[in-house]
Amino acid sequence: MSTSSEQKHRSAGPPLGTLIGDRKLVVCVGSGGVGKTTTAAAIGLQAAIRGRKVLVLTIDPARRLANSLGLSRFGNDETQIDLSALPEAKGELWAMMLDQQKTFDDLIERIAPDDERRDAILNNRVYRATADNISGSQDYMATEKLYDVVESGRYELVVLDTPPVKNALDFLDAPGRLARFLDKRVMKWFLSPYDKDRVFGRLLTSTSAVVFRLLSHVFGREFLDDLAEYFQHFRDLYDGFRERQEAVVEMFHDRKRTSFLIVCAPNGPSSEVARFFLDELRQRRMPNPGVIVNQRHLTLGRKLNARTELGETLTGLADGLPPAAASSLAARLGAAHRRMLGLSKAEGTIVDSLLQALQPEQKSWQVPRLDDEVNDLAGLARVGACLFDASET
Amino acid sequence: MDVRKLLNSRLILVTGKGGTGKTTVSAALGRLLSDRGERTIVAEVDTFRPALTPMLGKKPVYKPSAVAPNLHVCNISWRDALVEWLRGHVPGQRVVRRILDNNLVQTFLDATPGLRETVILSRVVTLLETYDRVVVDMPASGHAISLLGVPNVAIGLMRGGPIRERAEVVLRHLSAPTTALVIVGLPEEMVVNETVELWERLQKEVPTLRRPLVVLNRAALPSLSQDERTLLERLESQSAQTLSPVQQELIRAGRWEATLEQGTADSLIRLDDELGVEVIPVARLGALGGFEGGPARIVQQVASTLARAELAAAQPAHGSAGR
Known part of the structure; x- marks a missing residue:
């Protein structure tokens, strides 16, 4: 059933390089555990080999990948990756691992009007809790840092590896969330009882008064006071947040500068998330040239008889081993192949159905599952070879 | 935490790296416990696309619904949990409606640090009043x-009030001896890294949590003998030119199998070394890796594995022979 489709998929999709072209930003989205970080790094490496200065911005790379790339795990350091093992590389590859807390602190540092205000915010208890512990801020921080490095002009291409999110919308909405939290109207409403010189206007209607009393009851007055202090600090920073948020959203929509790539694995849950991203990106009119299917088990697509194919070779190699070893290994290889074939076919069905959801202009790429986990430049180059055409420049 | 304790726990929290099979394990626990006559609910947490649907055959919504005798499912959506919470804490339906109709208040509540998490966890604790067993697909x-981590944050931030009180109740439940944490992993290096880090970070955020149990999904248990491995290596050292594409593919299949088995062995050793917790390996299922029969069947098979692990643990003398 999937023989022909597999052959088709194997060659499906034009080389990624032409699609990325001179984009400034490539965003890899998808569920967790599908090789997003590896894909982002492989794309970055290919672009660097082709002469561009690239930054891969990642959230939480696997330890060995990070180590082999010489990435420090904290502190938002932009680290240049040593490409001397790849003499053909004409550009530069840089990598950075996102440090949430530091990103938030840097942001406050930048937009706070003076040191006093900055310190007051950094020491506020609600701020510490928000930056550190509350889910969702990681997503926001990724986009915040992204804006920073793209706008810096230090790189010709930035490849972003997005955080794995349970709800796929979280990431795309992230720029808006913090700004919404700091929404002027909400702050004004919330802070009105705290403003000494406030005038009783429409905002503190009887409803608001009731609600406010209620909130005091629910949260405790002290927490509301802390929160009010937090809001008061942020009130004047709101415009700074909003500006950056709008800039990030604009960047996401700019077809000349940005491409979103959906990364998935050939299993049910991951392809569901991929399909969801396809819909969301389309509805939001964000540029999405297609889907990368990672970790594919590719086979010739038919049953093979291990005993017929390898029996003689095995017997010839079995010197010094028990006589049964050759035939038992043949049986094991046959069983392993049947398993792999079954898996490959099941994956084929899932992938076929996912690819039906693509628009005519969207492409797909399939990366076979490599025997070893990818954790060095050579591995990244092998992944990249499935996405980019060697002749592309 | 061993498997017997797990299956006797009242509250079971299931987490792990994305794509490891958390929902499958949650559904399997639900099946197993409800089959034993325990009134059980499997809860997803504020998810937009409930993953439980194909496994237990019904899309979970906020209100618990029955999928089998003794087995319910639900999806703890934050808005619904908030409404219920407010109804429980605020006298008068009119006031609650006024709160919920006010957009500014809605935005404020959405954005208030920790509220969402506290309200969701609070609902989990409430479920314990109705059900013998609550399994949370985290x-x-x-x-x-x-x-x-939020209950501790909320306790740190709020000096009083119902939210803080609720956070304290939640934290007590999270730390109770009748609560179990399950981390689902896969026999892959990256996933094992994340499993180890997850527990390290959880210990930091919630020091009172009890040690977890790891379910290692898609484990490839050893089948190749030493002689077979040696012969496979000899086969692989053959020059590619002398081998047909068909032969190469068979050898690749052999290497694939050997790598999976080695990966499983390495993962079991690392989890033991670095976490020192009990690990239940769940073998790849069926000849085709569990793809035949669909999600509901996989859930049944994982449930059987857990039941067998419990049996083996009950008979330590025969434990290793019984595998």
């Missing part, structure tokens, strides 16, 4: 840490 690693 978000993946990072988000699970945020979720479970």
Whole structure:
């Protein structure tokens, strides 16, 4: 059933390089555990080999990948990756691992009007809790840092590896969330009882008064006071947040500068998330040239008889081993192949159905599952070879 | 935490890296416990696309619904949980409606740090009043840490009030001896790294949590003998030119199998060394890796594995022979 489709998929999709072209930003989205970080790094490496200065911005790379790339795990350091093992590389590859807390602190540092205000915010208890512990801020921080490095002009291409999110919308909405939290109207409403010189206007209607009393009851007055202090600090920073948020959203929509790539694995849950991203990106009119299917088990697509194919070779190699070893290994290889074939076919069905959801202009790429986990430049180059055409420049 | 304790726990929290099979394990626990006559609910947490649907055959919504005798499912959506919470804490339906109709208040409540998580966890605790067993299909690693860390944050931030009180109740339940944490992993290096880190970070955020149990999904248990491995290596050292594409593919299949088995062995050793917790390997299922029969069947098979692990643990003398 999937023989022909597999052959088709194997060659499906034009080389990624032409699609990325001179984009400034490539965003890899998808569920967790599908090789997003590896894909982002492989794309970055290919672009660097082709002469561009690239930054891969990642959230939480696997330890060995990070180590082999010489990435420090904290502190938002932009680290240049040593490409001397790849003499053909004409550009530069840089990598950075996102440090949430530091990103938030840097942001406050930048937009706070003076040191006093900055310190007051950094020491506020609600701020510490928000930056550190509350889910969702990681997503926001990724986009915040992204804006920073793209706008810096230090790189010709930035490849972003997005955080794995349970709800796929979280990431795309992230720029808006913090700004919404700091929404002027909400702050004004919330802070009105705290403003000494406030005038009783429409905002503190009887409803608001009731609600406010209620909130005091629910949260405790002290927490509301802390929160009010937090809001008061942020009130004047709101415009700074909003500006950056709008800039990030604009960047996401700019077809000349940005491409979103959906990364998935050939299993049910991951392809569901991929399909969801396809819909969301389309509805939001964000540029999405297609889907990368990672970790594919590719086979010739038919049953093979291990005993017929390898029996003689095995017997010839079995010197010094028990006589049964050759035939038992043949049986094991046959069983392993049947398993792999079954898996490959099941994956084929899932992938076929996912690819039906693509628009005519969207492409797909399939990366076979490599025997070893990818954790060095050579591995990244092998992944990249499935996405980019060697002749592309 | 061993498997017997797990299956006797009242509250079971299931987390792990994305894509490891958290929902499958949650559904399997639900099946197993409800089959034993325990009134059980499997809860997803504020998810937009409930993953339980194909496994237990019904899309979970906020209100618990029955999928089998003794087995219910639900999806703890934050808005619904908030409404219920407010109804429980605020006298008068009119006031609650006024709160919920006010957009500014809505935005404020959405954005108030910790409220969402506290209200969701509070609902989990409420479920314990109705059900013998509550299995929570938690978000993946990072988000699970945020979720479970919130009661401590809320206690730190609020000096009084119902939210703080509720956070204290939640924290007591999270730390109770009748609560079990399950981390689902796969026999892959990256996933094992994340599993180890997840527990390290959870311990930091919620020091009172009890040690977890790891379910290692898609484990490839050893089948190749030493002689077979040696012969496979000899086969692989053959020059590629002398081998047909068909032969190469068979050898690749052999290497694939050997790598999976080695990966499983390495993962079991690392989890033991670095976490020192009990690990239940769940073998790849069926000849085709569990793809035949669909999600509901996989859930049944994982449930059987857990039941067998419990039996083996009950008979330590025969434990290793019984595998």
